[in-house]
Amino acid sequence: MSEPLRFRVRILRKPEIADPEGATTARALRDLGYDVVEVRFGREILVELPPGDADEAEAAVHEMCERLLANPIIEDYDVERL
Amino acid sequence: MSEPLRFRVRILRKPEIADPEGATTARALRDLGYDVVEVRFGREILVELPPGDADEAEAAVHEMCERLLANPIIEDYDVERL
Amino acid sequence: MTEPLHRRLGMTDDEYRRVVELLGREPEAAELAMYSVMWSEHCSYKSSRPWLGRLPTEAPWVVLGPGENAGVVDIGDGWLVALRIESHNHPSFVEPYQGAATGVGGILRDIFTVGARPVALWDALRFGPLDEPRNRYLFSGVVRGIAGYGNAVGVPTLGGEVEFHDRFSKNPLVNVMALGLLQRDRLVTRAAAGAGNVAILLGAATGRDGIGGASILASASFDEASAEKRPSVQIGDPFEEKKLIEACLELYDRGLVVAIQDLGAAGISCAASECAAAGGMGMVVELDAVHLREPDMTPAEVLMSESQERMLAIVAPEDVDEVLAVADKWEIDARRIGVVTTDRDLVVRHRGEEVARIPAASLSEDAPAYRRPRRRPADLDEIQDDGPVLPDAVDVGEALRLLLDDPALASKAWIYEQYDHMLYLGTVVGPGNDGSLLRVEGTRKGLAVSTDGDALRCFLDPRRGAARIVHEAALNVAVTGARPLAVVDNLNFGNPEKPEVMWQFVETLEGLAAACEELGVPVVGGNVSFYNETDGVDIYPTPVVGMLGLCDPMPELPPRLDRARPGMAIWLVGPERGDDFAGSAFARVVLDHRRGRPRDVDGDVGRRAVSHAARLAHLAPVLHDCSAGGVAVALAEICILSGVGADVVADDWRLLFDEAPHRFLVVADPDLDLEVDDLPTRRLGTVGGDRLVFGDLGSLDLAEAATRWRAAIPRRVGSAR
Amino acid sequence: MRIAVALFPGTNCEHDVEYALGLLGADVEIVWHREGDLSDFAGVVLPGGFAHGDYLRTGAIARFSPIMDEVARLAKEGRPVLGICNGFQILCEADLLPGALIANRDLDFICKPVHVRVETTDSVLTRRAEVGMVLRIPLNSYEGNFVADEATLDALEARGRVVLRYCDPDGNVTDEANPNGSARNIAAIAGGVHGNVVGIMPHPERAVEEILGSADGRVLLESFLEAAEEAP
Numbered sequence A, B: 001m002s003e004p005l006r007f008r009v010r011i012l013r014k015p016e017i018a019d020p021e022g023a024t025t026a027r028a029l030r031d032l033g034y035d036v037v038e039v040r041f042g043r044e045i046l047v048e049l050p051p052g053d054a055d056e057a058e059a060a061v062h063e064m065c066e067r068l069l070a071n072p073i074i075e076d077y078d079v080e081r082l
Numbered sequence C: 001m002t003e004p005l006h007r008r009l010g011m012t013d014d015e016y017r018r019v020v021e022l023l024g025r026e027p028e029a030a031e032l033a034m035y036s037v038m039w040s041e042h043c044s045y046k047s048s049r050p051w052l053g054r055l056p057t058e059a060p061w062v063v064l065g066p067g068e069n070a071g072v073v074d075i076g077d078g079w080l081v082a083l084r085i086e087s088h089n090h091p092s093f094v095e096p097y098q099g100a101a102t103g104v105g106g107i108l109r110d111i112f113t114v115g116a117r118p119v120a121l122w123d124a125l126r127f128g129p130l131d132e133p134r135n136r137y138l139f140s141g142v143v144r145g146i147a148g149y150g151n152a153v154g155v156p157t158l159g160g161e162v163e164f165h166d167r168f169s170k171n172p173l174v175n176v177m178a179l180g181l182l183q184r185d186r187l188v189t190r191a192a193a194g195a196g197n198v199a200i201l202l203g204a205a206t207g208r209d210g211i212g213g214a215s216i217l218a219s220a221s222f223d224e225a226s227a228e229k230r231p232s233v234q235i236g237d238p239f240e241e242k243k244l245i246e247a248c249l250e251l252y253d254r255g256l257v258v259a260i261q262d263l264g265a266a267g268i269s270c271a272a273s274e275c276a277a278a279g280g281m282g283m284v285v286e287l288d289a290v291h292l293r294e295p296d297m298t299p300a301e302v303l304m305s306e307s308q309e310r311m312l313a314i315v316a317p318e319d320v321d322e323v324l325a326v327a328d329k330w331e332i333d334a335r336r337i338g339v340v341t342t343d344r345d346l347v348v349r350h351r352g353e354e355v356a357r358i359p360a361a362s363l364s365e366d367a368p369a370y371r372r373p374r375r376r377p378a379d380l381d382e383i384q385d386d387g388p389v390l391p392d393a394v395d396v397g398e399a400l401r402l403l404l405d406d407p408a409l410a411s412k413a414w415i416y417e418q419y420d421h422m423l424y425l426g427t428v429v430g431p432g433n434d435g436s437l438l439r440v441e442g443t444r445k446g447l448a449v450s451t452d453g454d455a456l457r458c459f460l461d462p463r464r465g466a467a468r469i470v471h472e473a474a475l476n477v478a479v480t481g482a483r484p485l486a487v488v489d490n491l492n493f494g495n496p497e498k499p500e501v502m503w504q505f506v507e508t509l510e511g512l513a514a515a516c517e518e519l520g521v522p523v524v525g526g527n528v529s530f531y532n533e534t535d536g537v538d539i540y541p542t543p544v545v546g547m548l549g550l551c552d553p554m555p556e557l558p559p560r561l562d563r564a565r566p567g568m569a570i571w572l573v574g575p576e577r578g579d580d581f582a583g584s585a586f587a588r589v590v591l592d593h594r595r596g597r598p599r600d601v602d603g604d605v606g607r608r609a610v611s612h613a614a615r616l617a618h619l620a621p622v623l624h625d626c627s628a629g630g631v632a633v634a635l636a637e638i639c640i641l642s643g644v645g646a647d648v649v650a651d652d653w654r655l656l657f658d659e660a661p662h663r664f665l666v667v668a669d670p671d672l673d674l675e676v677d678d679l680p681t682r683r684l685g686t687v688g689g690d691r692l693v694f695g696d697l698g699s700l701d702l703a704e705a706a707t708r709w710r711a712a713i714p715r716r717v718g719s720a721r
Numbered sequence D: 001m002r003i004a005v006a007l008f009p010g011t012n013c014e015h016d017v018e019y020a021l022g023l024l025g026a027d028v029e030i031v032w033h034r035e036g037d038l039s040d041f042a043g044v045v046l047p048g049g050f051a052h053g054d055y056l057r058t059g060a061i062a063r064f065s066p067i068m069d070e071v072a073r074l075a076k077e078g079r080p081v082l083g084i085c086n087g088f089q090i091l092c093e094a095d096l097l098p099g100a101l102i103a104n105r106d107l108d109f110i111c112k113p114v115h116v117r118v119e120t121t122d123s124v125l126t127r128r129a130e131v132g133m134v135l136r137i138p139l140n141s142y143e144g145n146f147v148a149d150e151a152t153l154d155a156l157e158a159r160g161r162v163v164l165r166y167c168d169p170d171g172n173v174t175d176e177a178n179p180n181g182s183a184r185n186i187a188a189i190a191g192g193v194h195g196n197v198v199g200i201m202p203h204p205e206r207a208v209e210e211i212l213g214s215a216d217g218r219v220l221l222e223s224f225l226e227a228a229e230e231a232p
């Protein structure tokens, strides 16, 4: 129980919302000669919490996503314990 | 063999390289009352390739990382087939 | 046997012996690390110092000259202007975005270190040709890095310049100039006074960024092996810097700072020793108090770290709490890390032990200086004798099409539209003209700035090339109505251990000095960047000057290139020779020729051109100096930006593309009496129509000219814009 | 009548807004984001810049500043609230305006004058303008690309809350005239119960004097001040 708790938060643009980074990168990859169908950009946020109850910590990370880390209008998120 | 091939590329700043965005977000989370030890930012890039040989495709994605997606001087990456 | 530590740190055996002599004993590891960086070329100017005295530095309006954090000049009405130029060449080659970004951050700290609010930036850039993918990557990365940092830190970038030559493919140049404004009584120094005063480290946490990095990197040539020596890349944090700026300015406002110094090369050791030495004092530094990003750093690493966005403030003990409160308000970290002492030693402690004790002044004042051998390059005569052979006839329209598509001559909008160039509502003439002009709030004054360099001409004849860029910069500020006031210079050169490079360097200084003297402008600061050499190939010798001019008062409506209207007359003021083609854009682009000997400047003519231009700026809607591409390109730029053609009387194509210095175009009402009697002046033609017509010599459709000129850079970098 | 200009760490246009509103006769005070009481102010402006470095998402962290509770209160009371550029982004993050602002279509920071067409005069930003009027105002953003789902966009249109659209110099709303990829060329929207909350991406305060290139932003800021004058 004295290990720090680490979570990976993945945040992805909702499919119906434009993704200029993804589109531009796809174009650049095609320019380099790669045959890509689609590229989507997201972010990964690693959050480390002090040792403690893992479930509580996970609930806290979900709350952080709801409140700050993700914008529900344009993004979906998921949380994974590492 | 007619399924498109999908890969997740995760790009993280090397640990010794500063991450001001992570540090600022950690500060914001603390302001909101969460006890966080550290926050690190990374990127996640989903790349979809047309159906074909999976190993070749994976090799191509590695090459894309080297050439364009990641900046090897400050970032590490890993590729995962979905 | 492994190499001794001093050599691994880039120090010669002689230099090591000098340290032993100074200390009277063998140095400890941390001490040796400090000397090695402080005595590096980058920090000590050991190859250039013996020559820099050649530059004129005095004038009644100079408040701080070279050697200080920034040059400072008095513009009257209680206002001072701080200016400074710096290179970040090697870091930008390693990582273009972060290299350029941290270059911007570093130079801004020099400006607010003297008490000024930074209000403007300029960038002077050199890359290899854009048809190489690697050069495109470096170019767009650098521009994005400058934008990313400058925009976010809240300092507008008002202009700059860019050139493309092969010689920069493996060694791009990134020079950034910054300007700040301050009230006279706000000037701050770095001289730590008063034993018992407290040293407070403000800003970012200290990590292993560029340990021995920027400075070692900038003090040795680049090759495969240096990839290993590569320090961890520094990441710029413009948000931290913005808070640091506001916090420091608030500290100055409240009079809480005795002295202050930014942390740059050699980090804490440099800042602490300079503050102490400048005040004739000593300092005890406690490394345990430093806020670390990585916990297990050695004392030498903490001392040498080049982590960005940090300042060292010297504060009276009774003010410490208030200083900490201001830092807290701006959400920046502040730690007491040292105390000023009277014994003139810099003492460093770590975990209760003394890890260094050295005379504070010895790090800078006792640094070695070398009068390195010089030799004129053996092949220079041959190069100079091989001037361009001019054809008898040229289709002027066709030549112009080629020139307008050259990225160095083309529109730079792709660059400067990525930069916030309007913040603070001061930009009266922005990028896209000659000099930029910013107004000083509450006065009728305007500050004009132009950065100029000319790598190819400086290679062909460093002395003449250098003199020409000073005159060009002066004319660039004069066409906004300004009188040249001060110069900062950035001297980018190859490996100084090569006698040919040292020769280029000294010739350049002679040219710069003579031109500054002719124009009566002092040099108030500069930067020398040596070792711009990769795999044995040196860059072209590339001095860059940043010229500050003062308009007082500013013209009601200062000239701009987009103010030509149908029916206006076009004049050319200044000498016409038709024979100045060596190093010209015409020779390079149309003839594919890069040799010959450029013509020299004429100091008297240059001075007259500058003073006429500054006067005419109050009368004419358009003034434009003729530089790369000569009269034809200068006129094309006016027409493209004004959206109207021109009809020019021309019978010799040479007069259209020749690049004789000291010339400018005036576009104004045909009745305007120019009153220029001591310079050749010729009516060239009339504004109107939708073509650029050069008599029987050729013509070009304006829309086509505009498209080529605007698309030249975006097309090459593959931008949608 | 006093107008507050909110200052977050990283904000940089506060002095410009202060200057421009001052030029138009307003009494302006810059208020630090941790200081909280705006009851004495007739209106508030959230200026441009990079609050909290634009880290995480632009506007995301700023929305939690104490001053934002006050901004929400003013909005609810019907007093005019104006977000310019970064301020627009903050208002979206704070749910005081619908939609979000993401990276520009071509991933370039864009600083240049653009043309916008006035779509409605029923907003605190355009009450003194005329529908169809074309204004030339500087844009200065990396994340200026307005996005929202179709239903939200339709609702904005139906309620007349699209305030400005990017257009060409003649007022045509075209793809080429859209600098950043914004949905339906939207450059400014209104929201709030009373439509008194406006977010605008270009910077009207950069267009208040001919010597700076344009005075077209005046009509917008004058509208805002007039609305503040009459506010409850």
Ligand SMILES: Nc1ncnc2c1ncn2[C@@H]1O[C@H](COP(=O)(O)OP(=O)(O)O)[C@@H](O)[C@H]1O
Residues within 6 Å of the ligand: C123, C124, C125, C158, C159, C160, C161, C162, C408, C409, C412, C415, C416, C430, C431, C432, C433, C434, C435, C451, C452, C476, C627, C628
């Ligand atoms: N790297 C750059 N960054 C910003 N602005 C630039 C840059 N390069 C050129 N410009 C701007 O483009 C305009 C034309 O530049 P240039 O052709 O170098 O002018 P000149 O020949 O008068 O020195 C100037 O206003 C200059 O400030």
Ligand SMILES: [Mg+2]
Residues within 6 Å of the ligand: C433, C434, C435, C476, C624, C625, C626, C627
């Ligand atoms: Mg010029």
